[in-house]
Amino acid sequence: MTRIDLDLAHAYVPDPQRDEDYALLPLRFTFEDGGAYALLGPSGCGKTTLLNCVSGLLRPSQGTIHFDGKDVTAASPQARNIAQVFQFPVIYDTMTVGENLAFPLRNRGVPAAQVKERVGRVAEMLDLSSSLDRRASGLAADAKQKISLGRGLVRQDVSAILFDEPLTVIDPHLKWQLRRKLKEIHHEFRLTLIYVTHDQTEALTFADQVVVMSRGKAVQVGSAEALFEKPAHTFVGHFIGSPGMNFLSAAWRDGAIEVEGDASGRRYTPPLAPHIAAALQAAGTFRIGVRPEYLSLSGEGDPLAMPVRVARAQDIGTYWLVTATVAGAMANTGEGATLRARLGTEAAALNAGDAAWLAVFNRHTCYYVNEELVQ
Structure with a gap:
């Protein structure tokens, strides 16, 4: 896993002059190696922009990104060795569940014995063991998203795994189970995980540290307890809690x-x-x-x-x-x-x-x- 250092800002318009021109205001932050983080905030606050800057899908208009001290600002997602799970399932319908899970490993030339062992382990974690030989095309949307999660988790050599609201299409009861599974996986493998969501329950139950964002700015970073007990900004007080502060x-x-x-x-x-x-x-x-x-x-x-x-x-x-x-x-x-x-x-x-x-x-x-x- 990797330590990720950010010192950046991003605007989708040329020559930004005002705060309103920025999708992501100047931010300096470090995702520590092996940490579990959530980017939490309402739609349009800059969560996905920040995630795409980390992944390499988007180059920040200002500043730099370093992985373990190496400048990767201009590097592609492949060069950064990132795994990303999106809001909707990204799988191969013509393949079986097992083939989908194995694809990222076979594509990198991992020996067959290691592929089988790793696929079996991830499938067991996600309760997919009984479906390994089924074609993905016949599965429900939530099952397909479990395969997407598995494809992100199956590689052991990734710098970080990024999740962009991955439980949107998941049945509410299954959401709770998958959050618990992701937490168990993190504790076992100490992966660097960054999870984008607008759902405070997802963020607070999944992450060790939550980055609360509003209007392109990270207004507070802290544990669930810190965000609840001592909101650093009135926005955090409003946003965290049901009802809010x-x-x-x-x-x-x-x-x-x-x-x-x-x-x-x-x-x-x-x-x-x-x-x-x-x-x-x-x-x-x-x-x-x-x-x-x-x-x-x-x-x-x-x-x-x-x-x-x-x-x-x-x-x-x-x-x-x-x-x-x-x-x-x-x-x-x-x-x-x-x-x-x-x-x-x-x-x-x-x-x-x-x-x-x-x-x-x-x-x-x-x-x-x-x-x-x-x-």
Whole structure:
């Protein structure tokens, strides 16, 4: 496997002048040898552009790409020794499943005994052993995509294996199985894997490190835990989680926090690290971010609880999802900022229109200046 160093940018228009002209803004990043990475973000954010730059299908308009210290910016995919699995199956319908899996190895002159051993092992991993002698043309789309995955995994000498949303055509239940299989394969062989997806579940369950992308920029790189607990950017807070992070506009006033639209007139003094308090004071205005999982019901006397009015309480089965509004909650002066809370059975007594208090400020609460986390 290979260490991949990127220092690049890409624009599909000549002479880009503004950020909007770039499909991929300037990026410096390293995919470590043997790491499992996911490129996560909405459609059009630059994921596939970045993947195609790594594979050699696209030459970046600026910068360089190095494999193990060697400049491969101008090298073809073949010269880079890359295996790539695409969104839709790429196989030979006239061949059997076994012949499809063996093709990348036979094409490189691998001895027949090694081909048989490797094909058998990959087929077993992907539950294809019973289908090795079947023609691929008669198989369903999800089975064909399993063959594509196998063709990417069968070679042991590749620099990296790139996956471009490979589970799109896969049955939902099978998706879970294949994600688990890919994770097992990575742990066993320590392959360098880069996986593109817009599905946060796929990214967070597959990768050791997730690169969250937005508008051509990598806004945060981290583990699933880091992305959930400490989103570095408000976009990450919105995008990761179901539902995403709650955000409230706020201001620093005389050593305390005022929340925009809070009709109660309360000021909050949560325990803050000195450097965070200094940053919020210097900024003047900022945003408060808190996950629905970290909101809890409290009482009016709690100095860290905010008054809200319940809009809806839904029984999801394992938890209650409560939606409430902050602005004018006690005075009933209209809708404002929305908070969503994942609560236990204590929420069963709540009904639309009820007044309640939510403990917003706790050790999980995050603070953002200019959309970026203060830490």
